[in-house]
Each structure stands twice: as structure tokens, then as C-alpha cells.
Amino acid sequence: MSATSEVPHTPATPGTGERDRLQRVSAITQALRRPELGSVLGAIAIFLLFAFFDSTPNHIWLQQTGFASWLQQAAFFGILSVPVGLLMIGGEFDLSTGVMSGVTAIVMALLVSKWHVNAWVAVVITFAAAACVGLINGVLVVKTKLPSFIITLATFFVLRGLSVGGVELLNSGNTVVSVTEAHPSGLASAKTVFGSSFLASSALPSGYSTAILWFIGVTLVATWVLMRTRFGNWIFAAGGDQYAARNVGVPVNRTKIILFLSTALAAALVGVISFTQASSAVSEQGVGYEFYYIIAAVVGGCLLTGGYGSAFGAAVGACVIGMAFEGVIYAGWDSSWDFAFLGVILLLAVVINTFIYRRASTARR
Amino acid sequence: MSEAAPLLEVRNVDKYFGSVNALREINLQVNAGEVTCVLGDNGAGKSTLIKILSGVHQPDKGEVLIDGQPVRFSGPRDARALGIATVFQDLATIPLMSVWRNFFLGNEPTKGVGPLRRLDVQRAQRIMLEEMAKMGIEVREPNQPVGTLSGGERQAVAIARAVYFGARVLILDEPTSALGVRQSGIVLKYIVQARSMGRGVIFITHNPHHAYPVGDRFVLLRRGRVFGSYMKAETTIDQLTSMMAGGAELEALTHELQSLAQEPEVQELASELQSELSANA
Numbered sequence: 001m002s003a004t005s006e007v008p009h010t011p012a013t014p015g016t017g018e019r020d021r022l023q024r025v026s027a028i029t030q031a032l033r034r035p036e037l038g039s040v041l042g043a044i045a046i047f048l049l050f051a052f053f054d055s056t057p058n059h060i061w062l063q064q065t066g067f068a069s070w071l072q073q074a075a076f077f078g079i080l081s082v083p084v085g086l087l088m089i090g091g092e093f094d095l096s097t098g099v100m101s102g103v104t105a106i107v108m109a110l111l112v113s114k115w116h117v118n119a120w121v122a123v124v125i126t127f128a129a130a131a132c133v134g135l136i137n138g139v140l141v142v143k144t145k146l147p148s149f150i151i152t153l154a155t156f157f158v159l160r161g162l163s164v165g166g167v168e169l170l171n172s173g174n175t176v177v178s179v180t181e182a183h184p185s186g187l188a189s190a191k192t193v194f195g196s197s198f199l200a201s202s203a204l205p206s207g208y209s210t211a212i213l214w215f216i217g218v219t220l221v222a223t224w225v226l227m228r229t230r231f232g233n234w235i236f237a238a239g240g241d242q243y244a245a246r247n248v249g250v251p252v253n254r255t256k257i258i259l260f261l262s263t264a265l266a267a268a269l270v271g272v273i274s275f276t277q278a279s280s281a282v283s284e285q286g287v288g289y290e291f292y293y294i295i296a297a298v299v300g301g302c303l304l305t306g307g308y309g310s311a312f313g314a315a316v317g318a319c320v321i322g323m324a325f326e327g328v329i330y331a332g333w334d335s336s337w338d339f340a341f342l343g344v345i346l347l348l349a350v351v352i353n354t355f356i357y358r359r360a361s362t363a364r365r
Numbered sequence: 366m367s368e369a370a371p372l373l374e375v376r377n378v379d380k381y382f383g384s385v386n387a388l389r390e391i392n393l394q395v396n397a398g399e400v401t402c403v404l405g406d407n408g409a410g411k412s413t414l415i416k417i418l419s420g421v422h423q424p425d426k427g428e429v430l431i432d433g434q435p436v437r438f439s440g441p442r443d444a445r446a447l448g449i450a451t452v453f454q455d456l457a458t459i460p461l462m463s464v465w466r467n468f469f470l471g472n473e474p475t476k477g478v479g480p481l482r483r484l485d486v487q488r489a490q491r492i493m494l495e496e497m498a499k500m501g502i503e504v505r506e507p508n509q510p511v512g513t514l515s516g517g518e519r520q521a522v523a524i525a526r527a528v529y530f531g532a533r534v535l536i537l538d539e540p541t542s543a544l545g546v547r548q549s550g551i552v553l554k555y556i557v558q559a560r561s562m563g564r565g566v567i568f569i570t571h572n573p574h575h576a577y578p579v580g581d582r583f584v585l586l587r588r589g590r591v592f593g594s595y596m597k598a599e600t601t602i603d604q605l606t607s608m609m610a611g612g613a614e615l616e617a618l619t620h621e622l623q624s625l626a627q628e629p630e631v632q633e634l635a636s637e638l639q640s641e642l643s644a645n646a
Contacts, residue, residue: 228483230473233462237470240459247453248526249442249471307461 033359035301036313038352042299042345043320050327061330064204071208074322075215076270078315080289081296082222083266085314087259088297089226091239091306092141092148094263095290096133096155102286103163104130104271109177109281110170112184119186119276123194127268133159134264138257148260160287167283178280187276194269195276211273215315218266222311235259239306295342296321299349301356308357320345370433371396372565373418373449373534378427380413387413391427391591393584395534395565400556402576403569404609405586411569414586415538418567419451420444450532452540457523460512464504467511468493468526492529499562500525500555516544517551524555534565541575553579573605585609607641 031037054061080097087094104126111122137155141148164175171177179187193210200207226232234255237245242252267286275281298304299320300313324341328334371394380388388410395401405411416422417429420438428435431447438444444451458467465486474485474492490507497504500521511519520540527535537556541549556579560566570576576583583600585593585608593608622635 224483228486230475230484233466233470233473233484236462236466237459240461244457244459245470247441249445303461307459 032356035303035308035310035353035356036316037301037356038349039300039313039316039320041352042349043316043323046320046323046327046345050323050330053327053331053333055332056330061327064201066326066330068204068206068208070319070322070326071212072322073325074319075209075211076274077289077292077296077321078215078318079211079218079270079273080263080266081293081300081314081318081321082218082311083259083262084293085297085300085302085309085311085317086222086226086235087263088294088302088304089239089306089309090235090256090259091242092256092259093152093294094137094260095149095152096137096159097263097267097293098286098289098291099156099159099163099284100130100133100264100267100286101270101274101289102281102284103159104268105275105281105285106163106167106177106271106283108272108275109179110167112187112275113177113179113181114170116181116184119184119190121186123190123272126272127265130264130268130271131261134261135257137264138260141260142253142256156290160284163283175283176280177282187279190272191276191279193276194273195278209277211277214269214273215318218269219311219315222314226311231255231258236307239303239308241307292321295346298353299345301353303353303357317349320349369396370430372432373567374430374433375414375418376428376430378417378424378429380417380422381425386589388417388424388589391586392594393567393582393591395567395582397533397565398560398563399581400560400566400568400579401582401584402580403567403584403586404571404573404576404605406571406609408588409586410589411571411586412538413589415451415536415569418444418536419449448531448533449536450527450530450534451536451538452520452523452527453538458511458519460519461510463508464497464511464514464522465490465493465507467522468496468529472530496525496529497522500558515548515551517548517555520544520552521555524559528559528562528564532564534567535559536567536569538569539571540568541570541572549575571609573602573609577602577605 050061051059054066060066080101084094084097107129108122108126111117111125112119117125133155137148137152140146140151144151167175167177194214196210197207198210198213226235234245234250234252237248237250238252238255245252270286271281274285296317297309297314298317300310300315300317302309302314321342324345325338328338328341374394375391378388378391379386391410391414393401393403403411403414413422417424420441420443423437423439429438430436431449436443436447438447441451459470462470469489474488475482476485476488477483493507494504502518502521502525511522514522520537524535524537524540540552540556544552553575556566556568560579568576568580577597581597583593583595583597583605584591585605619635619638622631622638625631
């Protein structure tokens with residue numbers, strides 16, 4: 001009894017001695033705690049795997065053609081996997097992203113080809129429409145306190161229905177909306193910005209897709225926001241423990257709504273890029289892709305339960321998926337194996353990331 | 366000094382939930398540089414009292430005074446603005462976030478303007494290290510997740526944060542209840558530290574052994590009422606313990622044990638209780 005009462009008055013607490021025994025954390029230990037570590041190792045492994053199994057003549061996997069092809073795939077996944085990753089760090093899911101990228105492409109296509117709206121005006125309308133859906137998703141999740149999994153699954157079905165029904169209704173039963181005019185106003189410049197290519201050369205006549213630049217841009221902005229802004233701090237807090245976060249005055253609801261807004265806007269970006277690239281859009285395009293975005297984020301170290309992860313990791317996760325899809329073609333394997341391959345990658349990534357996460361989050365004594 | 370109005374005072378507060386009388390005629394006070402311990406068993410009304418003090422609930426009768434002025438909180442934000450910070454045991458910090466991110470969560474320092482407005486990471490880390498050092502904790506690495514700290518240190522991060530952001534009254538909700546003996550000792554040290562910085566501390570606990578060494582005033586709650594209020598000089602730890610356990614009830618329990626039990630261990634326990642009771646009497 002008296003021993004207990006002595007404790008607070010004793011100057012040398014039991015903790016002081018122990019400090020000396022703890023070494024400084026080494027750089028390797030710090031690296032082993034990064035959420036994106038697993039995805040970086042995985043990306044390197046998969047790159048080398050397909051370099052080995054590349055069955056094309058001249059082994060073009062290791063040439064610009066190879067890079068350009070998987071990077072374009074990665075860009076289409078990554079523009080969405082990065083904001084989806086941020087949303088997951090914030091503790092929520094969005095299952096409407098895939099269909100949203102398709103619906104926005106359809107909206108843009110209808111505006112330009114059917115109603116002859118200037119392409120830039122169409123871009124603005126498309127983004128605004130997506131923002132409305134994102135806002136609805138966010139507000140519904142925050143107000144109903146239902147799992148975002150369910151809310152966005154509902155949005156997914158509504159959008160999917162609208163996409164099929166709307167196109168049938170407005171495009172006389174044809175599921176493909178394509179540009180028929182020779183030079184729709186503004187489309188050429190919109191195409192330059194969203195759906196063209198760069199760095200074309202004799203080795204790579206078609207160049208690299210502009211989507212890659214957007215992918216890099218989205219990743220840089222997301223990393224900046226997450227690591228260096230107040231909002232980034234709130235994302236971690238909202239997903240880590242939303243009650244504790246509210247307790248210290250973090251606007252958790254606003255944070256989550258903005259995250260839903262960002263996934264919707266990123267989906268619209270993918271929609272605009274794919275329409276300008278192809279000059280057409282197909283109803284139901286993008287359906288099913290929402291899982292690839294989530295897989296990419298998980299491979300990149302974003303915790304399914306929120307509060308942990310990185311934007312860079314989600315981008316690397318998108319590269320892993322891009323390489324897996326393209327690599328299977330280069331290896332000359334049947335593309336049906338894509339899914340089995342993806343499943344194995346996902347499982348490995350989750351196991352490795354769980355290990356990293358445990359290292360990072362538990363006491364080291 | 367004793368003439369000055371208390372930092373925080375609760376006068377004749379009642380709280381009802383429907384027909385349930387959760388609190389009745391509660392009186393307590395805390396002065397700057399003092400620790401007021403609120404002792405009570407489960408269901409005594411401790412959490413309702415915290416919620417009134419932190420602005421979550423409003424009292425149905427009576428008043429809460431700050432510096433002698435009656436106040437009415439419309440929410441936790443109001444209470445915080447008036448310098449009352451509540452550190453909830455399980456809501457104190459976010460384990461996966463680094464120490465400095467936790468420390469400044471909701472009050473992040475920034476630099477730059479417009480789109481370049483960004484966290485002032487260096488400043489945040491420096492201030493955090495300084496403030497933790499004042500508490501006597503040397504954080505090795507500002508980026509280490511709070512989850513890697515010990516339970517006592519995690520409470521200390523929350524206490525240091527509250528002190529840094531201008532809390533005059535700290536309400537600590539059972540900060541030691543989930544901790545081992547040594548970790549509890551560490552938390553008690555920070556309570557003393559906060560007190561010596563001139564803060565008023567309301568320390569809510571059910572453990573008189575934790576309360577007595579650091580407390581200046583002791584308020585005992587049972588079934589929503591204050592049934593004992595003492596200055597440190599007026600009471601002893603044994604008295605607090607026996608009052609907490611509920612003297613008369615404990616006596617009845619002792620007799621019951623004696624009459625029921627055949628096993629020697631239980632008999633022994635009963636006679637121990639008996640001797641302890643007679644020693645206190």
C-alpha cells in the first residue's frame with residue numbers, strides 16, 4: 001500500500017532506466033514499417049517474373065513497348081485506386097467507382113455526339129454530375145451511419161441500371177455511343193489534354209498514353225494531401241478511430257464526404273480520358289473494375305479496416321495489376337489466368353502487409 | 366488564495382434520465398494546482414458527472430461555475446473553449462498515428478498559404494518533443510506510432526496535449542483502470558506534473574490507492590449521491606478504502622461468507638475481512 005503511494009513522488013521512475021536499453025530505430029526497421037513496402041517488392045517480383053516468361057520475339061516486355069502498355073493499364077487503375085486508397089484509409093469503401101467511370105464516359109459521349117455540346121463544356125458537366133453522385137454517397141454514409149459498402153453498392157446498381165437504360169433510351173437501342181461528326185467542337189483540344197499520347201519515337205510510334213501523366217499527377221497530389229496537409233491528418237484519424245478523432249475536434253463527417261467526392265471525381269476523370277481516347281463509350285463499361293481499385297489499394301498497403309496506408313502504395317498496387325494483366329499477354333498465357341494470378345497476388349500482398357502493419361503498430365518491447 | 370473562486374465548481378447538480386435519478390445534489394470543486402479525486406464504484410454516476418462537466422449533458426438542476434461565474438455548455442466544444450479538457454481512457458489517442466500527428470490532431474500547425482498551405486512538421490515535432498519532455502517522457506522518434514508506446518505513456522500524450530492546448534481543468538476518466546501497477550504509477554506522476562503546472566485536475570477512479578497519493582480533495586459518489594467529501598488532511602487511505610467498499614455492506618458480506626463457507630481459504634478470507642473492519646472501526 002505504502003509502496004504504491006510512493007510511486008508518483010519518486011523522482012527516478014521505473015521507466016527511466018529502461019530508456020537506455022532501447023536502441024535508436026534503424027533505417028531498415030523504419031523501411032520495414034512503411035505501408036507500401038510490400039507492394040514495391042511485389043511490383044519488382046512481378047516485373048522480373050514477366051521479364052523471365054516473356055515469350056514475344058525480341059523480348060519487348062523490357063523495351064519501351066512493354067513499359068508503355070502496362071503503364072497505360074496501370075494509369076487507368078491508378079487514377080482511381082489512389083483516391084480509393086485514401087477513402088479506405090479514411091475508413092470507408094466505394095463500390096460505385098467502376099460503374100461511375102463508365103457512366104461518366106457515356107454522359108460525355110452523349111453530350112458531345114448526340115447533343116453537340118462543346119467538348120470542354122461536356123467535361124465540366126460530366127465532372128459536376130459525378131460530383132453530385134459522390135456527394136450523395138458521402139452524405140448518405142455519414143447521415144445514415146450505414147456501412148459504406150451497402151450505400152455504394154446501392155449506388156452501383158442504380159448507376160448500372162441508368163447506364164444501360166439511359167443509353168438504350170437515348171441512343172435508339174445502340175449500346176455504343178460514338179462520335180459521328182468529323183470535328184465536334186472542342187474535342188480535339190480535350191483529346192490532347194486527356195486522351196492522347198506523348199514521347200512518341202521510332203522505337204515506340206504510338207507513344208505513352210496521356211493517362212500516365214494524369215496518374216502521376218493524381219498520385220503526387222494525393223501523397224501531398226495525405227502526408228503534408230491537415231486534411232491528410234484527418235483522413236488517418238477518421239479511419240483510425242473516428243470517435244477519438246471527433247473527441248479532439250476533427251470534422252470526421254466533412255472529411256469522409258470530401259473523400260467520396262474525390263473518388264467520384266477521379267472516376268469522372270477516367271471516364272473523360274477513356275471517351276476522349278476512344279471517341280466512343282459503351283454502356284456498362286467499367287462495371288466490375290471497382291474491385292481492382294480496392295485490390296490495388298490493398299496490395300499497396302491500405303488497411304481494409306482504415307487508418308493506415310499510403311497513396312504511393314495504392315499507385316504501386318495499380319502498377320502491379322497493370323503488369324499482371326499485360327504480362328499474361330506477353331507471356332502468351334491464356335488471359336483467363338488473369339484472375340487466378342490476381343487472386344494469388346492479393347493473398348500474398350495481404351499476408352505481407354499484415355506482417356508489416358503488425359510490426360508498425362505493436363510495442364517493440 | 367483560498368478566498369479566490371474555485372477554478373471549477375459544481376453546485377447542487379441533479380440529473381435525470383426519464384424517471385431515473387442519475388445524479389442528486391452533487392457538489393464538488395477543483396482549484397488551480399489541485400487534484401480533486403472523484404471516487405465511486407461502477408454505477409455510482411461517475412460517467413454522468415463527467416458528461417456534465419465536459420458539456421455532453423446539461424444538468425437538470427443546480428449549476429456549474431467557472432471562476433465563480435455560472436456557465437451553461439451547449440456542447441463539448443463549449444467546455445473545451447472554456448479550458449475544460451476531458452481525457453477519456455479509450456478515446457485518448459489513435460494508435461496507428463504517429464505521436465506528433467496525435468498530439469496536434471485537430472489543431473495542426475500550418476505554414477504557407479493557399480494551395481501550398483501545409484503542415485509545419487518540424488515545428489509540430491519540436492513542440493511535441495518539448496511538451497513530452499516537460500511531462501518527463503523522452504520520445505525517441507516523433508514518427509513512432511502511438512500504439513508502440515506503453516499504456517501509461519499513451520495517457521501522458523493525451524494529458525500533455527490537453528495541457529499544451531490551454532486546458533485549465535483536466536478531467537481524467539479512469540486513466541489507470543486498464544493499466545498495470547507500474548504504468549499506473551507513471552500516469553499518477555503526470556497527474557502530479559499537471560497539478561504542479563497550475564492546472565486543476567479532476568481524477569475519476571474507483572481505486573483509492575491511486576487517488577490518495579495524488580489527491581487534495583476526495584469526493585465519494587454512491588448511487589448518484591455524494592456520501593463523503595474530504596480534504597486530504599481529514600481522511601486516510603484506509604478510511605477511503607472502507608467507505609468505497611461500503612463499510613456496513615462489507616460487514617454483512619463478511620458474516621455471510623463465514624456462515625456459508627466450509628473451505629479453509631474462504632474462512633481465512635472472512636476472518637481477514639473481519640480483522641480489517643475492526644481495525645478501521
